[in-house]
Amino acid sequence: MAVELQHPVPAASWETRAWWEGCGRGELVLQRCGACGKVQHKPRAVCATCLSSEIEHFVASGRGQVYTFTVTHQNQAPGFREACPYVLAYVELEEGPRLLTNVIGCDPGEVSVGMPVVVDFAPVDDEREAFAVPRFRPA
Amino acid sequence: MTLSGQIAIAGVYEHPTRWAPEKTEFQIMAECARGALRDCGLSLDDVDGLFAASMSMGAMGVCNLAEYLNLKPRHLDGTNIGGSSFVAHVSHAAAAIHAGLCEVALILYGSTAASNALAIGTGLGGGGRDPAQAFVSPYGMTTVGSYALVAQRHMHEYGTTSEQLAEIAVTMRRHAALNPEAKMRAPIEVADVLASRVISEPLHLLDCCIISDGGGAVVVTSAERARDLARPVVLLQGCGEAVCHQEVGAPDLLTIAASQSGAQALGMAGVSHDDVDLCTIYDSFTITLLLTLENLGFCKPGEGGAFVEGGRIGLGGALPVNPDGGGLSSNHPGMRGIFLVIEAARQLRGECSERQVEGAEVAMVHGTGGTLGILHTGATLVLARA
Ligand SMILES: [Zn+2]
Numbered sequence: 226m227a228v229e230l231q232h233p234v235p236a237a238s239w240e241t242r243a244w245w246e247g248c249g250r251g252e253l254v255l256q257r258c259g260a261c262g263k264v265q266h267k268p269r270a271v272c273a274t275c276l277s278s279e280i281e282h283f284v285a286s287g288r289g290q291v292y293t294f295t296v297t298h299q300n301q302a303p304g305f306r307e308a309c310p311y312v313l314a315y316v317e318l319e320e321g322p323r324l325l326t327n328v329i330g331c332d333p334g335e336v337s338v339g340m341p342v343v344v345d346f347a348p349v350d351d352e353r354e355a356f357a358v359p360r361f362r363p364a
Numbered sequence: 365m366t367l368s369g370q371i372a373i374a375g376v377y378e379h380p381t382r383w384a385p386e387k388t389e390f391q392i393m394a395e396c397a398r399g400a401l402r403d404c405g406l407s408l409d410d411v412d413g414l415f416a417a418s419m420s421m422g423a424m425g426v427c428n429l430a431e432y433l434n435l436k437p438r439h440l441d442g443t444n445i446g447g448s449s450f451v452a453h454v455s456h457a458a459a460a461i462h463a464g465l466c467e468v469a470l471i472l473y474g475s476t477a478a479s480n481a482l483a484i485g486t487g488l489g490g491g492g493r494d495p496a497q498a499f500v501s502p503y504g505m506t507t508v509g510s511y512a513l514v515a516q517r518h519m520h521e522y523g524t525t526s527e528q529l530a531e532i533a534v535t536m537r538r539h540a541a542l543n544p545e546a547k548m549r550a551p552i553e554v555a556d557v558l559a560s561r562v563i564s565e566p567l568h569l570l571d572c573c574i575i576s577d578g579g580g581a582v583v584v585t586s587a588e589r590a591r592d593l594a595r596p597v598v599l600l601q602g603c604g605e606a607v608c609h610q611e612v613g614a615p616d617l618l619t620i621a622a623s624q625s626g627a628q629a630l631g632m633a634g635v636s637h638d639d640v641d642l643c644t645i646y647d648s649f650t651i652t653l654l655l656t657l658e659n660l661g662f663c664k665p666g667e668g669g670a671f672v673e674g675g676r677i678g679l680g681g682a683l684p685v686n687p688d689g690g691g692l693s694s695n696h697p698g699m700r701g702i703f704l705v706i707e708a709a710r711q712l713r714g715e716c717s718e719r720q721v722e723g724a725e726v727a728m729v730h731g732t733g734g735t736l737g738i739l740h741t742g743a744t745l746v747l748a749r750a
Pocket of ligand 1: 258259260261262263272273274275276277
């Protein structure tokens with residue numbers, strides 16, 4: 226794409242901070258329930274399967290495949306308007322969860338469902354946070 | 365105990381405007397209230413339940429509306445679950461009336477989405493400093509984009525084509541040509557849809573609903589009381605609601621809320637798909653209508669593309685959908701659910717002249733709210749001529 230996506234800095238609550246700080250370190254940090262073993266995303270303080278508070282964190286592989294995608298030709302929001310056409314996608318991680326994300330690093334026309342991809346972090350530091358936004362590129 | 369058959373749609377009114385820069389939301393709602401109450405021969409004094417939502421009404425919105433109308437209802441419901449809200453309001457009103465909490469419920473919607481130049485499809489963006497939005501907002505998700513993600517997956521799994529989606533837009537436009545109040549009435553062909561510019565692949569401009577101003581009102585009361593009123597009685601036979609979200613990380617994008625709410629509504633009504641004479645279905649995008657037909661069970665998952673071909677969902681077809689032209693061609697003032705209820709009631713009363721579904725006795729209404737690929741609601745009604 227001609228112009229890079231300008232990702233806004235994500236807002237974190239204390240429940241989601243481990244995810245965004247992990248992205249800032251170059252890691253996808255997922256949650257697993259210590260009681261029932263269920264992996265969950267998005268992050269939350271309790272297990273949405275058994276309501277346990279024994280939430281553990283682990284680093285995902287960063288590998289996955291495109292579950293579905295759309296080449297966005299029109300978005301009037303600043304930071305995205307200039308980057309059209311860009312690829313919005315769900316990527317299914319090896320660990321199971323599907324993330325809403327962008328596919329970058331290739332021509333939008335080359336993206337397909339099932340395409341293997343690997344995470345690529347875009348730092349989005351501001352004066353408050355050292356986060357990064359996880360996008361994916363062809364593996 | 366069941367409320368099936370006990371509650372009626374007594375009055376309806378669709379505001380004829382599609383462009384109302386000189387009006388406010390509440391003004392449109394008040395004009396609609398006047399229309400629906402006149403329709404059934406009731407007055408504001410009879411209203412003891414108020415139900416409303418809009419693009420701009422916040423936490424106290426329904427209270428502000430009560431003040432505007434100088435109403436002191438004994439039951440208030442400002443439920444806002446997106447465009448499906450007004451379909452849900454009918455079942456909420458039915459439950460409240462059945463429980464004796466109110467007797468005459470007034471459901472209102474009004475919007476100046478078009479004259480406010482609200483770019484609902486591709487302009488809302490952002491998400492600001494909301495942590496709950498932070499898993500969506502960094503990626504440039506648009507309303508159109510969220511539905512496009514669903515359409516792409518449907519095409520991948522089932523081979524659904526852009527031509528099949530376009531058929532839906534063409535059918536809605538054909539219906540709109542028979543509706544004097546519809547905003548877009550010039551005929552279109554499949555080729556026109558495919559030639560319109562791509563907004564978010566695989567959805568073209570003409571796969572997307574229009575944006576208009578407008579509003580509507582529905583009066584709900586007991587079947588018993590409705591029989592003494594001015595209009596033919598339309599009974600609520602079944603209803604259901606559902607929400608679909610990202611679960612704990614692996615949403616099934618093709619199983620939508622309609623599968624849950626539709627099954628409940630049909631079961632409660634005790635009718636089968638073959639009994640349904642027409643549907644009014646939220647057609648925010650062509651894919652929305654296709655996927656709703658599958659999830660309501662009119663065809664199997666993946667068969668929606670073939671189902672909408674050959675005029676099946678057009679007037680004169682086996683299952684006419686949105687005879688008014690829907691959101692794709694008649695009107696879409698931001699949230700469209702109320703018009704699904706209104707058109708179904710008008711059809712069941714047999715007052716739709718050129719676009720009348722002959723012998724319409726049972727209608728299924730399904731509203732979708734929110735964004736299909738991210739977080740959405742569904743509300744279904746089964747309505748029948750008494
Ligand atoms: Zn658990």
